[in-house]
Amino acid sequence: MGKPFILNLVHRLELSPEYSQKTNGAGGKEDAFTGALTSESVEIFKTQQRLAHENGLKTTIQLTYASLFSDECIELAKADHEKYGDEISLSLLGLPCPEFKSKYKTKDFCIWMFSEDDKRAIIDDVFGLFKKKLGFYPHSTGSYYLDAYCLNYIHEKYPSVKAAVATCFEEGPKAYHTCNNSWYTFLDGGPWNPWIPSKENTHCPASDAKDDCGIVCIPHLSRDVMACFDGNGSNFGTHPQNVLRGMIYDHKRRIPYLYNLIDQYRHLGKWNRYAYNMMFVGPGWMNRSGRWEVPYEGLYKSYEDAMRYYGKLKKEGLLIDMTMEEFADFYRIGLDYQEPERCLWKDILYGSTKQYFWYLDPHFRTCLDMNQGGAMIDLRPYAAKLPWKVGIGTRSVYDASYPYLIQANYRAGYFTHYAGEGTVKSYKVKHGSEAYDGCLQRTMARCDVLENGDTLLTLDPVTFAFSDLSCDVVSRFLFKKGEGKIEITREITRIEGKGEVEIEEYFTGAFGINEYQSDMSKIVLTSDGESGHQEIHYAYKCRALHEEKASQIAALIPDVDTLLSMGSDEMVAGNVEEGYAFSPCYRLALSKKFTSKGELRTWLSLRKAS
Amino acid sequence: MAQSKKGKLNYRCPSCFIRDIDIDMFYDEKKKEYYCLRCCFHGSEEEVLRLNDMLKFRYKWMEKRVLDFGDDDKAPKVEDYKGEEEK
Numbered sequence: 001m002g003k004p005f006i007l008n009l010v011h012r013l014e015l016s017p018e019y020s021q022k023t024n025g026a027g028g029k030e031d032a033f034t035g036a037l038t039s040e041s042v043e044i045f046k047t048q049q050r051l052a053h054e055n056g057l058k059t060t061i062q063l064t065y066a067s068l069f070s071d072e073c074i075e076l077a078k079a080d081h082e083k084y085g086d087e088i089s090l091s092l093l094g095l096p097c098p099e100f101k102s103k104y105k106t107k108d109f110c111i112w113m114f115s116e117d118d119k120r121a122i123i124d125d126v127f128g129l130f131k132k133k134l135g136f137y138p139h140s141t142g143s144y145y146l147d148a149y150c151l152n153y154i155h156e157k158y159p160s161v162k163a164a165v166a167t168c169f170e171e172g173p174k175a176y177h178t179c180n181n182s183w184y185t186f187l188d189g190g191p192w193n194p195w196i197p198s199k200e201n202t203h204c205p206a207s208d209a210k211d212d213c214g215i216v217c218i219p220h221l222s223r224d225v226m227a228c229f230d231g232n233g234s235n236f237g238t239h240p241q242n243v244l245r246g247m248i249y250d251h252k253r254r255i256p257y258l259y260n261l262i263d264q265y266r267h268l269g270k271w272n273r274y275a276y277n278m279m280f281v282g283p284g285w286m287n288r289s290g291r292w293e294v295p296y297e298g299l300y301k302s303y304e305d306a307m308r309y310y311g312k313l314k315k316e317g318l319l320i321d322m323t324m325e326e327f328a329d330f331y332r333i334g335l336d337y338q339e340p341e342r343c344l345w346k347d348i349l350y351g352s353t354k355q356y357f358w359y360l361d362p363h364f365r366t367c368l369d370m371n372q373g374g375a376m377i378d379l380r381p382y383a384a385k386l387p388w389k390v391g392i393g394t395r396s397v398y399d400a401s402y403p404y405l406i407q408a409n410y411r412a413g414y415f416t417h418y419a420g421e422g423t424v425k426s427y428k429v430k431h432g433s434e435a436y437d438g439c440l441q442r443t444m445a446r447c448d449v450l451e452n453g454d455t456l457l458t459l460d461p462v463t464f465a466f467s468d469l470s471c472d473v474v475s476r477f478l479f480k481k482g483e484g485k486i487e488i489t490r491e492i493t494r495i496e497g498k499g500e501v502e503i504e505e506y507f508t509g510a511f512g513i514n515e516y517q518s519d520m521s522k523i524v525l526t527s528d529g530e531s532g533h534q535e536i537h538y539a540y541k542c543r544a545l546h547e548e549k550a551s552q553i554a555a556l557i558p559d560v561d562t563l564l565s566m567g568s569d570e571m572v573a574g575n576v577e578e579g580y581a582f583s584p585c586y587r588l589a590l591s592k593k594f595t596s597k598g599e600l601r602t603w604l605s606l607r608k609a610s
Numbered sequence: 611m612a613q614s615k616k617g618k619l620n621y622r623c624p625s626c627f628i629r630d631i632d633i634d635m636f637y638d639e640k641k642k643e644y645y646c647l648r649c650c651f652h653g654s655e656e657e658v659l660r661l662n663d664m665l666k667f668r669y670k671w672m673e674k675r676v677l678d679f680g681d682d683d684k685a686p687k688v689e690d691y692k693g694e695e696e697k
């Protein structure tokens with residue numbers, strides 16, 4: 001492969017991890033700032049550091065506000081920095097401690113959820129204390145999520161910060177449900193690999209130097225981008241605890257899935273300029289009383305095994321361990337803001353042949369499912385760069401998710417119960433009274449990066465079999481670099497039988513951040529073509545527009561400041577459909593008829609509406 | 611009767627786990643069983659352990675090691691895990 005595989009191994013020194021405070025259950029102390037927990041946390045941190053160093057790996061030590069009050073913690077960090085070259089960094093997680101509580105009079109611990117005044121005060125407090133204790137400002141920081149307000153403030157006030165942990169891939173409603181509807185980290189819709197956020201919204205990659213927030217961001221863990229989309233994110237990532245939580249181990253508590261996951265991340269170098277892994281652990285999960293169904297010995301073994309595997313890769317010259325600061329410098333060498341992140345991902349857990357293609361650039365993030373004929377099952381309009389404020393005092397106190405236009409799991413996709421439609425982009429092939437959807441065509445794809453930077457995804461041919469006709473269709477998706485545009489070709493490569501075949505390329509969309517649809521009445525659907533301009537102002541009335549020769553059909557969605565449009569250079573037939581109350585979606589479709597081999601080539605474009 | 615407590619380990623409800631809900635069970639000393647607050651599941655420790663094994667049914671490659679991710683449009687090549695990475 002030849003592409004560098006980089007590891008950021010981050011250990012944060014939490015003294016009273018928020019998820020450890022109540023794990024003693026009924027009868028346990030409610031407020032766990034006990035001396036015992038603190039000293040156990042320090043011991044676990046030391047163990048984690050030792051396991052990394054024994055395997056020749058350097059770490060980024062993220063001190064927390066609480067740990068900055070401990071001379072022992074500071075001395076530990078300094079000693080490992082001297083001896084192993086570990087970076088001494090500063091986390092905005094781990095705020096809870098008696099000093100924090102007495103000062104801010106709250107149990108909140110997620111920096112993005114505070115009011116703007118508190119965000120500034122806390123950041124200044126934490127950074128100031130770090131400077132006082134260490135003599136310099138940190139070069140990296142992080143949290144589970146950092147909103148644009150925090151990132152911009154940190155960059156302006158503490159320009160020494162080059163890198164930050166700033167999101168957790170697909171942590172949102174799924175994590176909330178898994179935690180019995182009690183864990184309020186709603187961060188869906190962001191990148192799975194490092195990126196530089198836009199100044200407007202953390203999830204969106206910056207478009208250019210002007211939009212660059214100044215900080216290279218990395219995700220919290222490297223997550224299985226299929227398992228985490230389909231199911232609970234917290235079971236499938238490069239944190240051994242995730243794998244234990246998912247019970248993905250055999251009777252000897254061996255965890256080959258973790259190595260397969262790491263290896264698949266290494267494999268992503270095939271389509272990108274480097275490959276990457278991030279492991280981010282605190283002490284809370286490795287405590288003496290065990291975690292989930294696993295006793296301490298099992299927790300220890302899982303971390304030892306993980307460190308040994310990374311260490312083995314390093315010894316074989318297949319891994320470069322970097323501190324977060326070093327990674328930020330590396331990331332900026334030869335940086336091209338419009339360069340996409342590509343990820344052709346295979347199932348490594350269920351043993352199916354399911355395959356996803358994830359793609360993101362400053363214009364959008366999307367996912368295609370080859371198990372559904374290449375159907376688009378997720379789409380986030382980054383082009384809109386929504387200035388979505390989050391925290392107390394804003395319209396969205398805790399929900400930092402970036403909106404989707406398509407999310408086929410939250411909003412049905414192809415399969416619905418008897419009525420209505422779900423959000424998905426696919427195609428139908430029709431012949432006489434028969435019609436089949438590409439979603440029922442299981443296939444796989446190849447990904448090529450073209451010389452001009454475009455990305456071409458070519459799907460293996462699929463067969464549509466009608467009662468008196470059959471045809472093969474090859475689908476191609478050409479992601480145009482820097483344009484916010486995908487060119488989609490459905491080519492009939494074989495046709496046998498009599499009569500006509502029609503291919504319909506359709507997009508069934510909505511918008512939202514969770515499983516429910518908010519009011520759609522600001523949406524305007526349009527059609528332009530031979531018969532001029534037509535429009536529908538969304539009112540759930542099940543209306544439709546038809547244009548025999550359409551140049552463009554579109555949906556203007558002011559709630560997410562997005563203009564979604566579809567078209568074809570051939571001026572094919574266009575259909576636009578409004579939804580209804582039981583099916584709150586909109587549907588755009590382009591279609592063309594064939595009697596012999598040929599292709600339907602259409603494009604899909606996303607732009608900021610305002 | 612006194613209140614229920616956590617068991618010695620953090621057993622989650624197997625029935626809720628399978629629907630992606632992590633919810634710790636509590637132990638009823640009198641009935642010698644774990645039970646769920648969210649659904650009607652209840653069972654002995656042996657039963658919970660047996661069900662925890664069973665609910666891995668979907669992880670068909672849990673004990674496989676990928677040898678090669680292969681061609682883009684082919685499934686990865688795997689073999690039974692022999693434990694090379696572990697002591």
Ligand SMILES: [Zn+2]
Binds near residue numbers: 647650
């Ligand atoms: Zn239950």
